[in-house]
Amino acid sequence: MIQTTPQPTWAQQFSTPATEFPLTPLPVLSGKLPPGLRGSLYRNGPGRLERAGQRVGHWFDGDGAILAVHFTDEGAMGIYRYVKTVGYQEEEQKNRFIYGGYGMTPCGNLWERLTKPLKNAANTSVLALPDKLLALWEGEPPYRLDLNTLETWGLDDLSGLTKKTPYSAHPKIDPETGDIFNFGQVLAGRPQLMLYRSDRTGKIIQRNSIPLDGICLIHDFVLAGQYLIFVIPPLRLNLLPVLFQLKPFSECFQWQPQKTPTQILIIDRQTLTLVNRIETEPWFQWHFSNGYVEEDGTVVVDFARYPDFKTNQYLKEVATGKTKTLAISTLWRMVLQPQKSQLLQLEELLDRHCEFPTVSPKEVGKKAHYTYLSIHQPGVNSAVEMFNSIGRFNPQTQRLEEANLGENRYPMEPLFVENPDPSQPGWVLTVVYDGDQNSSEVWIFDAEHLEGEPVCRLGLPSVVPNGFHGTWKPH
């Protein structure tokens, strides 16, 4: 007997390109705006997965569109704008895809294929600096936007980047010093990992490079006390088919667990130099939750671990509106002895499919009280559904609190926002796509009552499709 699964409702949000909206007062649908919540929420993600009837090759190829929600004494105002990258503007003007991407080969004419092999999609995350917002994409320098109007101002070199020295989508801000650490993987010439330290304005004030043994997939890293930790999965890029435009990047990463161990690089954050390197068993991760140094000098790192690289196929299928590949990540912890180059412990913390782990910005690089996660409701078929809940996990007690979003609602990465009154609990913010209503809302939870109703729900004028990462900038 053939069992048929009803088509999940999440796919609708990706069926047509997202529509921009100007600065608009957002209606309160339930609850009320917390009086202490003052600042701006920014979220980035692919807004356009189709142009003139052609679909992108992978979810990662969609043009970045940014949602800003400004919380003021007068209420919440929302604005949604595509990042007006050079590639976006050109493809908009010609109304066809031209450039290649992570998951698609270039599709322009011969001249265009030679001169425009790769589009900076500016679609992965945002970094809110004092006087500008950066739209991040790991293959190139970021785009610079106006913090209020989201007007695109152009590429930003942060006083040190070139087209060949990318700036990844996962910078880490030290909550004490305001220093911003980030990296970029250089593909041209000898493969290397560029390391950057910026001041609080984003200006790069220190850099170094670490040689790599091939072109790897390094998406995120960890700030843990005085260390930066990189974990390089057993994936290497076969570059030639990419260079000859025969296959896109996403199809040329070879999972080779027999040949290549997982490499853990321990970097000193003061000098940006390699302290030690550890080799261990194979796994893949996109994201880390956080890291810190224990009193005995050991380093603890939490991350969302996949057994292999099938997650890439699942994420490719998301762009088609129908997924079938099972790719489960669960929350893991590793404990390192950095000076002796030892992996002391490797254990699963939470046996639930989860992703987008975040901690309070004040606890980045330190022992955090909680990890916030996108998670599946129990019993969900993870191969066909997207994340449909968020949770708060306490790694000390192993307790997980889960929100109940109901049926056919799909939240984005949860972000913790601290209450300016330290005696009061903070909030957890997410943007929820409602597959039944085909609409998007901003949901605000009391961080201490994730299991209860949200304290406020705000309506958005049009669908803001599920994306990747966001940030909060306090006023």
Ligand SMILES: [Fe+2]
């Ligand atoms: Fe990411």
